[in-house]
Amino acid sequence: MELPTQLEAKLNELLKRYPHKRSALVPMLLYTQDQFGYVSDQMIEEIARRLELNVLQVTETLVYYSMLRREPAGRFHLQVCTNVSCMLRGGYRILEHCQKRLGIGHKGTTPDRRFSLEEVECIGACTGAPAMQVNYDFYENLTPARVDELLEKLHSGVQPPPVPHTSGALHPRHPDELPVISRRFGIPDSCTLKVYRQHDGYKALERALKIKPEEIIEEVKQSNLRGRGGAGFPAGVKWGFVPKETDKPKYVIANADESEPGTCKDRPLMEFDPHQLIEGMLIAARAVDAHQGYIYIRGEYRYVMNILDEAIAEAYEAGYLGKNILGSGFDFELCTHTGAGAYECGEESALMESLEGKRGYPRIRPPFPALVGLYGCPTVINNVETLSSVPAVILKGGKWYASLGTPKNGGTRLFAVSGHVNRPGIYELPMGYNLLKLIEVAGGVANGKKLKAVIPGGSSTPLLKAEECDIAMDFDSLAKAGSMLGSGAVIVLDEDTCMVDVARRIMRFYAHESCGWCIPCREGTAWLRQMLDRFHAGGGRSEDIPLVSELSQNMLGKTFCPLGDAAAMPTISIVKKWRHEFEEHLNGRCPYKPAEVLAGADGK
Numbered sequence: 001m002e003l004p005t006q007l008e009a010k011l012n013e014l015l016k017r018y019p020h021k022r023s024a025l026v027p028m029l030l031y032t033q034d035q036f037g038y039v040s041d042q043m044i045e046e047i048a049r050r051l052e053l054n055v056l057q058v059t060e061t062l063v064y065y066s067m068l069r070r071e072p073a074g075r076f077h078l079q080v081c082t083n084v085s086c087m088l089r090g091g092y093r094i095l096e097h098c099q100k101r102l103g104i105g106h107k108g109t110t111p112d113r114r115f116s117l118e119e120v121e122c123i124g125a126c127t128g129a130p131a132m133q134v135n136y137d138f139y140e141n142l143t144p145a146r147v148d149e150l151l152e153k154l155h156s157g158v159q160p161p162p163v164p165h166t167s168g169a170l171h172p173r174h175p176d177e178l179p180v181i182s183r184r185f186g187i188p189d190s191c192t193l194k195v196y197r198q199h200d201g202y203k204a205l206e207r208a209l210k211i212k213p214e215e216i217i218e219e220v221k222q223s224n225l226r227g228r229g230g231a232g233f234p235a236g237v238k239w240g241f242v243p244k245e246t247d248k249p250k251y252v253i254a255n256a257d258e259s260e261p262g263t264c265k266d267r268p269l270m271e272f273d274p275h276q277l278i279e280g281m282l283i284a285a286r287a288v289d290a291h292q293g294y295i296y297i298r299g300e301y302r303y304v305m306n307i308l309d310e311a312i313a314e315a316y317e318a319g320y321l322g323k324n325i326l327g328s329g330f331d332f333e334l335c336t337h338t339g340a341g342a343y344e345c346g347e348e349s350a351l352m353e354s355l356e357g358k359r360g361y362p363r364i365r366p367p368f369p370a371l372v373g374l375y376g377c378p379t380v381i382n383n384v385e386t387l388s389s390v391p392a393v394i395l396k397g398g399k400w401y402a403s404l405g406t407p408k409n410g411g412t413r414l415f416a417v418s419g420h421v422n423r424p425g426i427y428e429l430p431m432g433y434n435l436l437k438l439i440e441v442a443g444g445v446a447n448g449k450k451l452k453a454v455i456p457g458g459s460s461t462p463l464l465k466a467e468e469c470d471i472a473m474d475f476d477s478l479a480k481a482g483s484m485l486g487s488g489a490v491i492v493l494d495e496d497t498c499m500v501d502v503a504r505r506i507m508r509f510y511a512h513e514s515c516g517w518c519i520p521c522r523e524g525t526a527w528l529r530q531m532l533d534r535f536h537a538g539g540g541r542s543e544d545i546p547l548v549s550e551l552s553q554n555m556l557g558k559t560f561c562p563l564g565d566a567a568a569m570p571t572i573s574i575v576k577k578w579r580h581e582f583e584e585h586l587n588g589r590c591p592y593k594p595a596e597v598l599a600g601a602d603g604k
């Protein structure tokens, strides 16, 4: 089949990228969709032929990924986020406004095929809430008037410039901020190699190439750098599990899937400082003697992927990537790999399945990826923020890095603060910084309201009541308080927030994202979603209240991967701490928000 030249070149390039052809499947499908607006039967056959797969293998993989379409969308595809951070700042109002203005509902297309509309889950723009994407472009801090302006321009066939970068990533520094990994944010052209090198760029790699791999691992262990993806596992310990003697190739993966609602800190790390991540990956690779790396990035972050691709090309050109790096004899190849819409693909084993060109179903563990990972080979997988912290650790020393934080919680953390604060943003502060002070750093609770609650580490973490918020933001302190630091995404809720609504929206997300592999999660999230929707709309019964807790408890620890726990934990905490709000809903209406606010909710 003859394809447009550019697409042909892209597909051919993808074929060379991976040791196993099938890995190219999801990117191939997405680039095909970019070209034609959807993936046709004919293209499925063509891709199957090129990858030596059958049509069924391609189709069953395609339908797993929410960004991939079998039907054409409108010329301008509007994706409006209504997840928690956006909901708190009027996301549903924006969705309803779009629906009214365009005269279409969720997944609808206007008769002239100019517009299509979709309500979506978190797009990684939480500090710019409410937010939407038009095709791949981000529009943030929306109001109905801004939406009108945008639609008018789109009507005339012109797409206005999107937000130039993640909202809230650049701001005057608060005196308490301690910029380590964000220190180049705001420097003009910080994403270029030239500027990176002017600010210590690749000096840590030079050192890492001179010392022994074991010394790198020791330095990282000393730094108390713990995984920033959510679980907080010590990075150096993880690297130490990778076998030294093995005939198999080894891999390093940067997890840039960033889909946990409230989380949008890896996005600026990659858009402002892609070389820092590349350098971190190089050092990790050197430590475990890996020679191939992948940056698995969520499909929605297309412009960020383009920035990374340019930085990778620059690094190759300058001899930081490729063969015999800086004359050391060490080789490392690196490329990006796009996801295509699936929160579950952020879970490390599901990510590897996805990178192998399959559905993102998690794997049984043990064995852990350090022993059996990508293509069955030893693999280091770390979050973008974790890997971006590595150059500073190597350059300034593990002890120095550890001293910035609290015992066993080394360094700094990029906190994405969203929701009801005056200055939603991304703030780099020492590990263990006080949560109440962090809210002040973000300008305090908006509109002079009182604080009601905080989601401290992304939507999967148990909520804290206002009176529990005088707490150190590190892994151990939050665990002691019955919650988690998670991804460091802090969502602030004011006194007017309906906690049943928050529980409802969180569960809606997990029900949508459950991969359906195991019954407690698939059935549990679906039932809970229905119950919480009904409850918030005024149809709750008193016996439902303990049932919500019981159903959640029945998921805890009983699912194949931690997504079941992620759905259960915040729900259990909300019912336990705000039971009275559920009772207040028993009189048939939500005392906080009119139920018609749900009019925009889709039937997912």
Ligand SMILES: Cc1cc2nc3c(=O)[nH]c(=O)nc-3n(C[C@H](O)[C@H](O)[C@H](O)COP(=O)(O)O)c2cc1C
Binding pocket: 226, 227, 228, 229, 230, 231, 232, 233, 255, 256, 257, 258, 259, 260, 343, 344, 345, 346, 347, 348, 349, 381, 382, 383, 384, 386, 387, 561, 562, 563, 566
């Ligand atoms: C459902 C689910 C989604 C996840 N999503 C992400 C993600 O988007 N980014 C990430 O870095 N880690 C995510 N994780 C955690 C990863 O499985 C893994 O622990 C992490 O990439 C390890 O890196 P770290 O040790 O540097 O944190 C997710 C975990 C689960 C259970």
Ligand code: SF4
Binding pocket: 344, 362, 513, 514, 515, 516, 517, 518, 519, 521, 522, 559, 560, 561, 562, 563, 564
């Ligand atoms: S817990 Fe949920 S997301 Fe994880 S494997 Fe089971 S069904 Fe899939």
Ligand code: FES
Binding pocket: 081, 082, 083, 084, 085, 086, 087, 121, 122, 123, 124, 125, 126, 129, 131, 261, 262, 263
């Ligand atoms: S972008 Fe809407 S919640 Fe993250």
